[in-house]
Amino acid sequence: MSRQARTMLFLVGAVGLGVLVLWAYAGLPDFGHYKGPYGDILNAVSVPERNITDVVTAVNFDYRGFDTLGEEFILFAAVIGVAILLRAQRDEEEREATEFAFGRSAPRTSDAVRVVAITLVGPTVVTGLYIVAHGHLTPGGGFQGGVVLATALVLVYLAGEYVFLRRTAPLSLVEVCEAIGGGGFAVIGLAGLVAGLAYMENVFPLGEVGRLNSAGTVPLINLSVGLEVAAGFVLILVEFLEQTLMVRLKERT
């Protein structure tokens, strides 16, 4: 089918889809007039029942914790998928890439970029840990904080060379972190079973509202998820960088 014919076919279908979608959306409650009831129930019970002031975290890691476990393993599976896809042909890639990059010298990182990146590493690590640790109190949590922590390692890469990133975060260590983070969530869930209740039941002491050590299992799950997300994104980053930077590494050594 030619490009024009395909586009025309799509446009006809898109008009139909657009009408149906808008028709369906018109049946929703008006924007700004949320009717509930689930959100309102959760907003009302999250603090008295679980001592969690950030209700989004309460939904993700407590009331709907089992779903989030599945979501976490989607992330885990995707990271493994990226590693497998980009690892299989590595030696072949190295030979090919050398040919492509023949006679091309690697550009140096500018000093301005290095200074800014190195200055930001510390604050980024602190911000990431803060967001992970306060997930049950204020907006944040393992997923958001984990991504910020991974950014810190991107800054390490920007501030120096790829080898610095590998030295700061050795691949074997990152892989172990990824596994501990992924498995930790599932293991914390077992505490409920040990206590004779359901899997993922929040059985740890709930502490005092607004304290860092409150909300039972939720901060522990946040730490575990934060570790996994940070390690996962660093692994993805390393796999993609290896695809393009192996050449530079080989020329240096």
Place this chain on the structure above:
Amino acid sequence: MSFYPFVVAAWLLLIGLYGVVTSRNLIHLIVCMQVVQASTYVLLLSIGFRHDAVPPVFAEVPVGTPAVDPVVQALALTDVVVGATVSALLFALAVQVHKRSHTLDPARLSGLRG
């Protein structure tokens, strides 16, 4: 005006699909898929929105203050995480496609090779 965010969601869905259909580059195609996914963020968050309400965080406001729906926000979080990782997986596939057939144009990827 109360319907406007839903129109934005529908527009993002359709324009993203248009990009996917007409794309001549797999990287561009993956970004278009992210645009389609962005429409789900807009839709989820606009369903749970409530005028004159606070975010569903009761660290500084008393419980019982009218707040927006936390459930759709939690779903949007799931959505973002899954979107990011699936995109990474697709980019890895695009790298492999380029390595094997030396092109990123979907129209020039004809036939399967074993």
